[in-house]
Amino acid sequence: MTTELITGIRELTTQADDRARRHDAALVIEAGRILWIGPAARAPAAGLRTDVGGRALLPGWVDTHTHLVFAGDRAAEFEARMAGQAYAAGGINTTVAATRAATEEQLVATAARLRGEAAAQGTTFLETKTGYGLDLASETRSARAAASVADVVTFLGAHIVPPGIGRRDYLDLVTGSMLAAVAPHVQFIDAFCEVGAFDVEETREVLLAGRAAGLGLRVHGNQLGFSGGVRLAVELGAASVDHCNHLESADVDALAASDTVATLLPACDLSTRQPFPPARRLLDAGAHIALATNCNPGTSYTTSMPFCVATAVLQMGLTVEEAVWAATRGAARAVGREQGVDAVGSLRVGGRADLQVLDAPSVAHLAYRPGVPLTWGVWRQGVRVGRGSQPLPA
C-alpha cells in the first residue's frame, strides 16, 4: 500500500487537541487516513513524497449548509435587490418552478459542478439539502440527487408552502408520504422557521416527524427577525440552528447552555443585507458556532468557504483561529461528525485524510489576502483533488 509523506509544511493546524499552529511539521497518509503527524525532522520514509514548499496545511473545509439541488438562476433578482428591493422568502418559488421542470440528470449535473467548485476551494465535506422540489416526486428526485453529490443530506420539504396547496395539506404531506419517500436518502430534517415560511409550532411538528423517522434535526432560524427558531432548536436538541441574525439575550443564553451549534452564513447576510449575527457575543457567551456558505441561487450563490472565513474575521469580530475552527472542527459538530472514526474537520492519527494546503505561509492569509484564490492543493480521503503551482518564494 502506497504511503504519501507531506513535507515542507511551514504551519500545521490540526484542530485536534487545540487550535495551535505548529511549525515545520510533516504528515503521512495511508489508505485515506492519517498514519503519522509530527515534526519534519522526525518524518518517516514513505512511497511518495510531496513537498508543499513552505505552505500552510489545515483540515479541509466542512461546509454544513448548502442548497445545491436546484435549476435556474436568480441573477436578475440579485441585481434588483442590490438596487434596493428587499429580500422576501417568496423568491424561493422561482427556483421551485425551475427545479420541478428539470430532470434528475440536470439536477445532479448542476450540484456536481458546484460540489467540484467547492472542492477546488478546499471543501472536503459538504452537506446539501432538498427544498426546491416541494412536491412528492420533485423532493424525492432532489433527495436522490443530493445524496449522489454530498456527504450528508438534509430534507427541507418545509422550506415554504408551495403555491397550489393548503398549509395543513402541505404539512401532512411533508410529515407523511414525502418524509417516507425521502428518508432512505437523507440523514437530517430541517425547516425554515420564519415569517413567510413556517411558524414555531409548524416547525416543531415537522422536526418531531423527522425525529420519529430516525433523522437528526436542523433549523433555519432567526434570519429575518426574532422567529423563535433558535429556542425551538435548543429545546429539541437540534444539531444546528442556521442564520441567527436576530438574537435576543435569551437566545444567546439558550445556545450557550446547549450543544446546538449556531451556524453563521456571512455570504448570505451580505447578499440579503441582513445584519451579521452576533458572532463575538455568541463565542464570548460560550456557544458553539460554525461558518457555512449557504450556497443557493437566491440569497448566497457562493461555494467559497475562504470568502466566509475572511468575512468572519474582517467584519464579524472573529480571530483567524476562531474563524478557521468554525469552518472545520466547529462545523463538524454541526453535522454530528466531530468525534469518532468518521470525524471530519480535524487531523488526527487514524482519522480521515481530508486536508488542504494554502498558497500562503499561514492561515492568517485567508483574511489578510481576501479574494485571492489561495487554495494550492486539496486531499480528500487521502486522494489529491487539486493540483498545485510552484514552491512559495522565501
Added chain:
Amino acid sequence: MTTELITGIRELTTQADDRARRHDAALVIEAGRILWIGPAARAPAAGLRTDVGGRALLPGWVDTHTHLVFAGDRAAEFEARMAGQAYAAGGINTTVAATRAATEEQLVATAARLRGEAAAQGTTFLETKTGYGLDLASETRSARAAASVADVVTFLGAHIVPPGIGRRDYLDLVTGSMLAAVAPHVQFIDAFCEVGAFDVEETREVLLAGRAAGLGLRVHGNQLGFSGGVRLAVELGAASVDHCNHLESADVDALAASDTVATLLPACDLSTRQPFPPARRLLDAGAHIALATNCNPGTSYTTSMPFCVATAVLQMGLTVEEAVWAATRGAARAVGREQGVDAVGSLRVGGRADLQVLDAPSVAHLAYRPGVPLTWGVWRQGVRVGRGSQPLPA
C-alpha cells in the same frame, strides 16, 4: 498576421459608448488591438477561433493603486489589528526596514509575482508605487523595480518621514535629489496627506515639485480623518485622490465639480476597519470614482479586483454596472488613460485588446457569487495570459 475571433460571448460589456451589456456578440483581435466588434451572426472569418462557451466578456481590470515594491510580511500586525489594535500609519516603517534590506532582484521578484497573481484575476493594466524605500538609493531602486513590472509608476517618497531624518531635511530630499533620481522611471507623484504622514502644505510642496518635474499628480487623502487631501487634490487638478473615507459635503461638492477621480479602496477599508467611503453619495453628486486594490503588505494585501467589485456592490451601494465601470473605464480616467490610442478600460475598434472572460454568463456574477474564482481567460494586448476550463453548461 494571425487574427483571433472570439465567439460564444453571451454578454459583452465594452464600456465604450455606454455601460450596456450586449448579447450574442463576437470580437476580432489583430496585432494586440481590436479589429472588429459586432453581433455573433455577422462575425468575419479569422485565423484562430476561440469559443468562450456562453460566458461574459469585458475589459480587463485597471488597478490604479498598488504598492507592490516591498519586502517582508505584516501578517502578525494584521492579526493584532483584527484582535482590536488600531491601525496607525507608523506600521509603514516595518516595511521600510525590510525593503531597504532587500536587493533589487528580490523586490522585482515579489512585485512580479503579485503582478502575475493580479493578471490571473483579470487585471490587464496596473499602477504601482515607490514609497517603502524612503532614502535616495532605496527609492531609486524601488522606482526601477516598479517600472519593470507595472504599466504606470508613481513616486511616493512622501509616504511618511522615515526615522533618522528631520521633516525639513526629508522634504528637501524628496523634492530635490530623490525626485531627480526617480523621475526617469515614473509618471506620477503622490503624497500621503494624513495625520502621522504629511499635512496639506507639505503635500502641496511635494506635488508642485513633481509637477515642475513633469509628473502627473495623485494624493492619498482623507483615509483616517478630514485631512484636507481631497480639496488640495481638486485645487491642483490631480488625476486622482485615493481613499476618501472621511468626506465633508464640501469635499463631495469639490470632487463633483472637478475632473479629479475619487479612487476607492474597499479591501483596505475592511482590513483597517475604516468606514467605507460614501460611494453612492459621490456618484449621485456627479463625481468620478474608481475602484482599486491598494495591494500592500500592511493594510490591504490583496490583488483581487473581483473582491473589490463584489464588496462595492454588496456593501457600498453601487450597482453591478457602476462597480464594473469604476474598475475599468472609471479607473482608466484616474491614470489619464481613458481616451486616445493607448486608452485602457474599454473595448473599441482600434483600441488595446485588454480583456477578460468570466466563468459566468454575466458580470452580475462578480457580486452574485462572491469569493468564487470566476476569471476564465485573460488577454493582454491581444495575448492570452490565462487558460480556461470547459464550456459553461446551458
